[in-house]
Amino acid sequence: MTAPAQRIAINIGSGYLPGLDAVVAGAALAANHLGWETFGIRDGYDGLLFPDRYPDKGLVKLNGRAMGADGPGGSVLGTGARTDPFRMRTVNADNQVEEVDRSDELVRALQDAGIDAVISIVGGSALTGLHAMSVAFKLHRKGLRTVCVPKSVENEIASVPLAFGYNSVLSHTAETLERIRTAAHDVGRLAVVEVPGEHAGWLALQSGMAAVADAVLLPEIPYDLQKVAEALAAHERAGRRPALVVVAEGARAAERAAFPQAEKGTLRGSLTPNAEPELGEGEHVIDRAGAAASSVAAALRHLTDREVLPLSLGQLVRGGAATTVDRQLGLAYGAGAVRALQRGEDGVLITFQPPDLKCVPLAEALKRVRTVPASSEFVQIARSLGISLGD
Amino acid sequence: MSLHTKGAAALTGRVINIQHFCTNDGPGMRTTVFLKACSLRCKWCCNPESIHPKPELAYDLKKCIGEKECGLCLKECPENAIYIVDSDGKVRINWDLCTNCGKCVPACPSNALYEFGRDMTVDEVLAEVEQDASFYRDSGGGITLSGGECTMQPEFSAALLAEAHRRGINTAIETAGNVPWEFFQQVLQHVDTVLHDHKLTDPVRHKKWVGADNVRIKQNYKRAYETFPGKTFIARTPVIPSVNDDEEHIRAVLAFIRPYKNVVDYQLLPYHRYGVSKYGFLGRVYELSDFTAVPEETMRRLRAIIDEAFGRSEAAKSA
Numbered sequence: 027m028t029a030p031a032q033r034i035a036i037n038i039g040s041g042y043l044p045g046l047d048a049v050v051a052g053a054a055l056a057a058n059h060l061g062w063e064t065f066g067i068r069d070g071y072d073g074l075l076f077p078d079r080y081p082d083k084g085l086v087k088l089n090g091r092a093m094g095a096d097g098p099g100g101s102v103l104g105t106g107a108r109t110d111p112f113r114m115r116t117v118n119a120d121n122q123v124e125e126v127d128r129s130d131e132l133v134r135a136l137q138d139a140g141i142d143a144v145i146s147i148v149g150g151s152a153l154t155g156l157h158a159m160s161v162a163f164k165l166h167r168k169g170l171r172t173v174c175v176p177k178s179v180e181n182e183i184a185s186v187p188l189a190f191g192y193n194s195v196l197s198h199t200a201e202t203l204e205r206i207r208t209a210a211h212d213v214g215r216l217a218v219v220e221v222p223g224e225h226a227g228w229l230a231l232q233s234g235m236a237a238v239a240d241a242v243l244l245p246e247i248p249y250d251l252q253k254v255a256e257a258l259a260a261h262e263r264a265g266r267r268p269a270l271v272v273v274a275e276g277a278r279a280a281e282r283a284a285f286p287q288a289e290k291g292t293l294r295g296s297l298t299p300n301a302e303p304e305l306g307e308g309e310h311v312i313d314r315a316g317a318a319a320s321s322v323a324a325a326l327r328h329l330t331d332r333e334v335l336p337l338s339l340g341q342l343v344r345g346g347a348a349t350t351v352d353r354q355l356g357l358a359y360g361a362g363a364v365r366a367l368q369r370g371e372d373g374v375l376i377t378f379q380p381p382d383l384k385c386v387p388l389a390e391a392l393k394r395v396r397t398v399p400a401s402s403e404f405v406q407i408a409r410s411l412g413i414s415l416g417d
Numbered sequence: 418m419s420l421h422t423k424g425a426a427a428l429t430g431r432v433i434n435i436q437h438f439c440t441n442d443g444p445g446m447r448t449t450v451f452l453k454a455c456s457l458r459c460k461w462c463c464n465p466e467s468i469h470p471k472p473e474l475a476y477d478l479k480k481c482i483g484e485k486e487c488g489l490c491l492k493e494c495p496e497n498a499i500y501i502v503d504s505d506g507k508v509r510i511n512w513d514l515c516t517n518c519g520k521c522v523p524a525c526p527s528n529a530l531y532e533f534g535r536d537m538t539v540d541e542v543l544a545e546v547e548q549d550a551s552f553y554r555d556s557g558g559g560i561t562l563s564g565g566e567c568t569m570q571p572e573f574s575a576a577l578l579a580e581a582h583r584r585g586i587n588t589a590i591e592t593a594g595n596v597p598w599e600f601f602q603q604v605l606q607h608v609d610t611v612l613h614d615h616k617l618t619d620p621v622r623h624k625k626w627v628g629a630d631n632v633r634i635k636q637n638y639k640r641a642y643e644t645f646p647g648k649t650f651i652a653r654t655p656v657i658p659s660v661n662d663d664e665e666h667i668r669a670v671l672a673f674i675r676p677y678k679n680v681v682d683y684q685l686l687p688y689h690r691y692g693v694s695k696y697g698f699l700g701r702v703y704e705l706s707d708f709t710a711v712p713e714e715t716m717r718r719l720r721a722i723i724d725e726a727f728g729r730s731e732a733a734k735s736a
Contacts, residue, residue, distance in 0.1 A: 110513065112513075115458065115628070117624075117628065117629045120456075120596075120597060121456070121595060121629050121630070121632075121633050122456035122595065122596075122629065123455075123456060123457055123458045123628035123629050124456075125469075156500075156511055156513070157513050160511055160513035160514050161513060163497070163514070164513070164514065225502050225504070226504075245504060246504035246505075389497055392497055392500060392511060392514070393497070393500050393501065394500055394501045394502075394503060395500065395501070395502045395503060395509070396503060397502060397503045397504035398504070399503070400504070
């Protein structure tokens with residue numbers, strides 16, 4: 027445990043979620059309560075790395091009382107996009123593009139500004155993975171006092187049952203699915219809707235249950251579309267016209283084509299194993315929103331002879347106002363992070379484990395991704411509701 | 418200094434791949450040697466594994482046999498850079514924490530973890546290349562250095578090409594020209610055919626799409642055309658939809674190259690996505706995921722402008 031901080035900064039890692047200012051306001055209020063000064067860093071760490079881009083030089087003093095936490099969405103600070111202080115792309119004096127480590131410069135800038143500790147709002151993202159938390163972890167290893175607050179669309183962060191923002195995204199997703207289901211049902215269409223969820227199917231499962239979907243396909247349970255088609259036909263025979271299939275963007279078919287392997291030890295194997303199309307494809311963590319819905323919709327059109335409408339929600343559910351749960355949770359996470367710094371915590375992630383806020387080491391949180399256990403009671407409940415999971 | 422020495426043959430370079438029987442990398446049937454390191458960051462790059470100069474970790478999820486059955490990589494990683502996804506029990510790489518130290522690679526029994534880039538000597542590369550020697554004689558082919566940017570390893574490239582020449586093998590390189598002139602000139606001495614890219618003509622747009630401006634590239638090309646009048650230069654443009662698939666670009670390149678008699682052709686390479694899967698292996702994001710192929714009609718129209726500039730009529734081509 028180290029001495030309490032007196033002057034702190036807060037920033038937001040990559041990826042937008044509704045109501046991020048609630049966390050910022052919570053931290054600022056709690057810090058003000060302790061008599062600490064609080065600053066916000068613009069756009070992740072860009073405010074400190076590129077101060078000339080900002081009229082306020084990238085570091086803005088925060089007053090929690092003036093901020094409020096119930097704004098219409100948007101964030102006063104901006105998020106980190108894909109900037110990585112450890113690998114900043116630049117053009118050197120030789121006109122060659124290269125990636126350089128500017129983390130020492132960043133730590134110095136924080137010291138020069140008199141910042142004792144940083145609260146980083148970090149979280150999972152299909153595109154950038156655990157990027158912001160990893161950056162915070164590396165800065166912590168360089169000696170920067172760090173406490174992180176979890177935010178996530180997928181709610182997949184290890185040791186965190188409820189990350190900030192998830193409740194709002196879930197609410198927006200369920201409401202949108204409900205609208206789509208009603209419209210599709212009335213005109214006799216089958217809507218196949220892709221929702222965020224590369225590794226974890228919490229959002230697909232919970233929103234699908236809330237919207238009474240006919241089928242929900244999760245990354246955790248490989249699907250067989252023939253079985254989905256059979257379930258849809260059974261619903262039809264039972265007098266319930268099927269209208270909605272929810273697909274997590276990371277859902278995968280059960281059967282995969284066998285692939286040849288380059289023999290280890292051969293020259294070819296040692297040079298470019300797997301680099302050619304016939305030797306398999308890479309994990310598809312690539313910007314590809316809509317791909318899962320398109321492929322499932324095409325197959326179901328063939329299997330059901332129905333008019334199938336593929337849709338991808340993606341960005342649509344990441345915006346908008348925060349729910350009451352998230353406003354309260356955000357304020358609590360922000361204040362909890364300040365209280366952790368006051369206790370001398372360092373290199374930890376705050377986690378809401380009802381009824382408490384606890385701290386877990388960042389190294390622990392980076393070790394796993396929390397997914398839906400395929401044999402859990404929660405999954406069985408979905409089946410009891412008549413939802414096909416494609417298995 | 419002569420490169421025809423025993424020392425030069427033992428010189429090592431960082432190689433990604435040696436591809437046999439290539440027909441689009443210079444005259445005849447060729448063996449293309451891909452070298453690591455590049456000084457540009459083209460958003461459409463189809464060889465992302467070639468960009469960084471050091472060996473890089475890659476991971477194929479499908480080959481991982483999982484934490485329960487194996488888990489050896491987790492014990493080897495000193496950076497906390499390997500984590501588990503509970504649903505399938507397989508590992509994933511935290512690319513932000515990975516330092517490419519390579520310690521996990523020998524521990525992986527299923528070859529799910531591997532490295533792009535291996536150090537090879539001139540002799541080792543040529544032993545592989547010379548397996549195709551009989552095809553070179555019949556087709557007029559030879560060795561082509563590609564990458565990455567092969568002139569980023571100037572000593573190795575020069576030594577390799579010089580030794581290939583000594584063994585009677587025709588030589589070519591594929592280059593984007595964004596290196597110090599000394600590097601460029603050192604390699605070009607040993608090249609028969611220079612396949613060189615003109616990606617964009619406007620320096621600001623060049624920087625936006627490729628990462629750096631093209632001022633030095635154009636200087637290098639002009640100087641090369643003038644310094645090496647006896648060598649064959651072939652200009653090329655990877656045609657990227659809505660980036661450089663316009664007549665203005667083609668005509669600007671033609672205006673640049675046509676004063677030089679040793680620039681014998683200008684070829685257009687239509688945009689493709691063959692390298693996309695490699696972005697997944699390396700944990701990178703392919704930024705042009707929404708781009709589609711350039712219509713064949715556009716390619717025909719642009720090629721017709723080039724044919725006209727080179728005095729190649731339809732009748733002459735069909736004859």
